[in-house]
Amino acid sequence: MTKMRPMDRRSQPFHGPTPLVMVKGAYDRAGGPETVLQTIVRHLDRERFPPLLALLAGAAQPLPPVLGDLVTRVPSAVLPWRGLGGAPGSALQLARLLDERPGAILHTNDMRADLLAWMITRVRRVPWIAHVHGWLRHTHSGRHKLYEDIDRFLIRGADLVLVGSSAMAEEVRLAGGRRVEIVSNGIAAAAPTQHDAEAAAIRQRIAPGGGLLAGILGRLHPGKGQALLIEALPRLRAGGLDIAVVLMGEGPAEAEYRALADRLGVGAHVHFAGLVAETLPWLRAMDMVCVPSLKDSLPLTALEAMSVARPVIASRAGDLPLAITDGEHGLLVEVGSSAALEAAVERLARSPALRAELGEAGRQRLTARYTPEAMLRQLEGYCAELIVERGPDRGAQR
Incomplete structure (x- = not known):
């Protein structure tokens, strides 16, 4: 495979405007792909x-809040999604949008979008970038596992597959991706104190009696590891710590997690915040943020926590160990170990100084490596390379 090197956009030859058609299924209320699209829209x-x-939505399906906000910020279209059987019709409508934008690049962000791009590129020459935000593999089940298997096949047809970590890049290559490159996720690091008033109000609402808060932001799904922190909570409290767990997000495992907390006798100390509209004040309200993923790429949750100077405890999954040096920018624990997570939480809980030190060091790491500007320079550089490779015949059919 030929290694592509992203060019700094300031030194790229300008080939004239090239439309970028971003396609995403409108089914998750909030998650990594939606956050990445937000960053692209704001900094492109x-x-x-x-x-x-272009958003793929079911009949009468309201757009998720994040995507609903994006359609007010960028030219948009909503295409019908009637399941896999109706995909050819949706692909035809997407093709018409491309016809109106000669020379466009397709940028897809999930299995539904990848399926439409695969269909279109079988019959016409359209540069296709498939952006894979993560596969959960063994932590998935049922139809979601089937969809991931389908996606593994589809991305083989993309001209370029972009991922957010080296771990994910290797997985995509093993799945048959022809050309795979890394675009590191980027998060803006504003002054953390700007969220302090909202953070204080959140703490007063969910923990009026005080105490420490250990939070996890993300979809309530077994692969995200929330159960490990719930399992550690009784032992932490038995050890004399006044600490509660805050789960920010929604998902299929919520009932399971509520039952687990009740069974362990800590139901009153596990707060289910649901979907939070603005994540940064909530993260700032935490004393520590846990990312105990069983499988992951480089989750935006960790970067968002670092952006507001909150100490992160993360599993050694994906590229988390590349973003966080254990003991310098946060703490790392073994994947799937509730005992290791417990020990790390206790270490931070008993040392306000360490929490402050790691939180600030993590923020400095973020600003040095994971900015939106760096992310967009990479993405735009790859788009420019595809333009050059496509050559002058920008409307050619296959």
């Missing part, structure tokens, strides 16, 4: 890459 060079956001 629109003069060079005029954007269109």
Whole structure:
């Protein structure tokens, strides 16, 4: 495989405006792909890459809040999604949007979008970037596992597959991706204190009696490891710590987690916040943020916590060990170990100084490596390379 090197956009030859058609299924209320799209929309060079956001939604299905906000910020279209059987019709409508934008690049962000791109690129020459935000593999079940298996097949047809970590890059290569490159996720690091008033109000609402808060932000799903922290909580409290767990998000495992907390006798100390509209004040309200994923790439949750100077405890999954040096920018624990997570939480709980030190060091790490500007330079550089490779015949059919 030829290694592609992203060019700094300031030194790229300008080939004229090239539309970037971003496609995403409108089914998750909030998650990593939606956050990545937010970053792209806010920081994309629109003069060079005029954007269109195409969302695939079921009949009468309201758009999730994050995507609903995005359609007010960027030219958008909503295409019907009637399941796998109706995909050819949706692909035809997407093809018509491409016809209106000669020379466009397709940028897809999930299995539904990948399926439409695969169908279109079988019959016409359209540069296709498949952005894979993560596969959960063994932590998935049922139809979700089937969809991931389908996606593994589809991405083989993409001209370029972008991922957020080296671990994910290797997985995509093993699945048959022809050209795989890394675009590191980027998070803006504003002054953490700007969220302090909202954070204080959140703490007063969910923990009026005080005490420490250990939070996890993300979809309530077995692969995210929330159960490990719930299992550790009784032992932490038995050891004399006044600490509660806050789960920020929603998902299929919520009933399971509520039952687990009740069974362990800590139901009153596990707060289910549901979907939070603005994540940064909630993260700032935590004394520590846990990312105990059983399988992951480089989750945005960790970067968002670092952006507001909150100490992160993360599993050694995916590229988390590359973003966080254990003991310097946060704490790392073994994947799937409730005991290891407990020990790390206790260590931070008993040392306010260490929490402050790791929180600030993590924020400095973020600003040095994981900025939106760096992310967009990489993405735009790869788009520019595809333009060059496509050559002058920008409307050619296969």
